[in-house]
Amino acid sequence: MARPWLNVLAQVVPVPLGLLLSGALVWGATNADWSGTSSNSGNTWTSSSLGLANDSKVPMFSIDDMRPGDTGSNCIEIKSNADFPTALKLYSSSENWPSNFQSFVDLKIEVGSGGTFGNCRGFTPHRTAFDGTLDTFVALYNDFRTGLGPWILPGKPPNALSFRFAWKFSPSASNGAQSTSTNEVIFTWEARERT
Template identity: 85%
Template sequence: MARPWLNVLAQVVPVPLGLLLSGALVWGATNADWSGTSSNSGNTWTAASAGLGNDSRKPMFSIEDMRPGDAGSNCARIKSNAEFPTALKLYSNSPNWPNDFQSFVNLRIEMGSGGTFGNCDGFTPHRTAFDGTLDEFVNLHTDFRTGVGPWTLPGKPPNSRSFRFAWKFSPSAPNGAQGETVNEVTFTWEARERE
């Protein structure tokens, strides 16, 4: 005699079994899809530099025992390694002086090409940057905003500008100027990105 529960089982089991097998086939088909990738690695961002240097290894001037009418000069070459155009200016951030001795030192600064520190041979002036007294330069040109210039340094090094500093101790320096000394003077070149 046939068992009725076996008939029910034979009718009910194929449906879940069929669903289970069809799900497995779908999963297998999805898992078998081919794919490909392409990458671009090693990406970095580095800021540019507006580095500036000069070829001096000691002060341009250390003059002793000056007499009225004495004169001299020296050159310096300024180099930029900036990869973008910059504006170059020259100024002095030296402290104010307590006497007027520096007003008897005449100073002429020219911007040009050629020449090196300690040797102005080959220097070709392009423009006079300053012509006055040392006192005027130090008091009037104290930072980038008030500095002389600007001169454009194009991007992509090497870029350079040469400067000739010519001084003369005034023939009209008074007797009271004997033995006087100016305070230490610092000449500063600064380059900023052109706007």
């Protein structure tokens, strides 16, 4: 014998169930957004560099048997590879520097353009950077903070400066300066980004 309430349920349940399913389909359709994208790929960041080089292969000076009044000179070119403006300075990083014999060696340093290591022909001085004794130079200019300069290198060719070093053994050098050598002198150029 059939149960009447099952017949009623079979007729009533499909209506709300159909409404529920159709509502879900409509809800899904109304939340389907159109979209588009545009990208820019391949982005990287690479740092620049600041390097200095000079055109020497041997020391600028290796002088033997000096006599009072002797003179000499040499040029050297300093070149930067930086593509931004830098401030260049010159100082000595010599160590254990006594202050006796070296006071008889006069030193003049000019900054300019032209000339190459071992050949100052074509050197054009722009200004005198130092004119005193070797002893004074080593004592006063010993790091970037105290160094001679700054000279501005523009960060584009020609990104170089030339320096002419001229020395003279003082005619007033005393007898105590005979058979004496200086300690090693190190001339150091340093460039930093111009701020």
